[in-house]
Amino acid sequence: MDRQKTPNEPLVSVICTCYNQAPYLQAALDSVLQQVYPAIELHIVDNGSTDFSRKAILAWQQKNAHKLPIRCHFRDRPINYCQSFNRALAQTRGDLVVDLAADDFLHPRHLAEAVNRLSVTNASVYFSNVRHLYTNGQTRAFYPVDAAGKAIGPIPEGDVFAAVVEKYQISSASLVLNAPVLKAAGGYDERLVYEDFDLLIRMARDHAFVYGDLLGVTKRILPDSFSSQQYRVGDARFLSTTLQVCDKIAALLRTAEEAQALKFRILHETKHALASGNFTIAARFLERYPKGGSTDWRYYSYRAWLACRWDLSGLYDWWRKRKTL
Structure with missing residues (x-):
């Protein structure tokens, strides 16, 4: 794919964090490579995996290094997820940032839709619908969809603070965030075990959210995944x-x-x-x-x-x- 960007296109930094997720890693990384949006840099973080993730990452990087900027971060032992993400975030150059789990993967238009929606609004955070993929092969959309794959019912946008306080109404797997805003907020709170609820709250308090009606991310629902715990x-x-x-x-x-x-x-x-x-x-x-x-x-x-x-x-x-x- 020709990844030539124009000077006016915002750079998107994708941070893909892996911990013993080697069987799913290639699908996640390939989905970044398959984006129709060209201006991307990829940071791959191996957070102390004990499987063959490191070997798989190095092989993938060697094969695809000429296609987009790739930087790998290898840890000898696992550290707190929020701390690990922040270390990678500090080294990104993008205008926008995505936190991609190594067992999830992106729709080819996910980043293009995000950049488009953010560019025509005053929002700092983009989110989309998400397809949940279960181990038995069945799928379910985060927001129920019609036959055309479009979400049914109202989706919160703009000031979503009360909505995300009340219940899990936005899937953090789909977020595309304004990088300067996230960095100014200190990134993820490293005192916490998991990040998504806190991130939604802090971003929603003072920043508008905008929705794109696309099943932008496929999220694997695995028994040992972070979200299942x-x-x-x-x-x-x-x-x-x-x-x-x-x-x-x-x-x-x-x-x-x-x-x-x-x-x-x-x-x-x-x-x-x-x-x-x-x-x-x-x-x-x-x-x-x-x-x-x-x-x-x-x-x-x-x-x-x-x-x-x-x-x-x-x-x-x-x-x-x-x-x-």
């Missing part, structure tokens, strides 16, 4: 990060609508903490339920559940698989 029986690491982000949100609230959204979020996270047997973190969530206004009946029911310590965690995975929780 958020709610786990007896493991509160990810819930602890969510709690820290909720504390940040409380300091950022400006409207009654946003306060109501935080109430909804806290009850949602409390429910999962209780159902997964993480009672200590559940108590901490309930302590942060905003005072004032009406109190949802679920707040009282969750307090009763906590007081009795009903351990139903043996059913938790069953509930989640059937989406009945």
Whole structure:
């Protein structure tokens, strides 16, 4: 593919982070190479993999180094994901930046659509629809789509702060971000176990989001992937990060609508903490339920559940698989 860029085209820096994801790595990297948008630099980060990822990265780089600028970052041992990303981010030159997981891959028009939508709006963050790909080969769109692949129903745009506080309404896998804005915000918060909720909150507080109606990213849903670990029986690491982000949100609230959204979020996270047997973190969530206004009946029911310590965690995975929780 001819990757000649014009002087006015913004450079997109793609940071692809890999940790023991060698079987999926080539699809991710090839999807960057197959973008119809020409102005791209690629940073490949191996975060201390113990499989053959490093060998695969070097082979791919050698084969494709003449096609686009590629820089590899190899770590001898794994470090915190947010810290790893920030180290690579500091070395990017792009006007826009993408965080690409090594087990995901991009639609060929993902970056072109992002650059176009950002160029005609005052937004700093672009997002799209995402195709979830399951291990059995089945797929599901993040936003339900019609026969033509177009999203059904309203999608939040512009000021999306209340929307992303309330629930997971934007898939972070699809984000294309204004690089100076992200760098000025300090990149990812290195105190956190996972980054996407916090990133959405901090970007949405003061920056507009714009949507592109494209299944721009295919996200593999794997049992051992980072995104599959958020709610786990007896493991509160990810819930602890969510709690820290909720504390940040409380300091950022400006409207009654946003306060109501935080109430909804806290009850949602409390429910999962209780159902997964993480009672200590559940108590901490309930302590942060905003005072004032009406109190949802679920707040009282969750307090009763906590007081009795009903351990139903043996059913938790069953509930989640059937989406009945």
